[in-house]
Amino acid sequence: MFKKKRQWWWIIGTCIALLGVALVRLLAPEQPPGVTRTVIKAIGYALVIVGLFTLPLAMREDE
Numbered sequence: 759m760f761k762k763k764r765q766w767w768w769i770i771g772t773c774i775a776l777l778g779v780a781l782v783r784l785l786a787p788e789q790p791p792g793v794t795r796t797v798i799k800a801i802g803y804a805l806v807i808v809g810l811f812t813l814p815l816a817m818r819e820d821e
Contacts, residue, residue: 767816775809778802 781802789795 764816764818767812771809771812771816773809774812775806778805778807778809781805 779802782799786795786798786802789798
């Protein structure tokens, strides 16, 4: 049972991190320079960090 939960943590963490990369690399350059671009990049980088920090949840030992 716990093994399936770990697989979901891998999937969720990877999707969150890739969503952040997509925001930074695909959406932000399309915006005009200014506050909007900076906010989109900040949110994208935050999503990448959150996604990468959820991956260790998948690598935890069984309790």
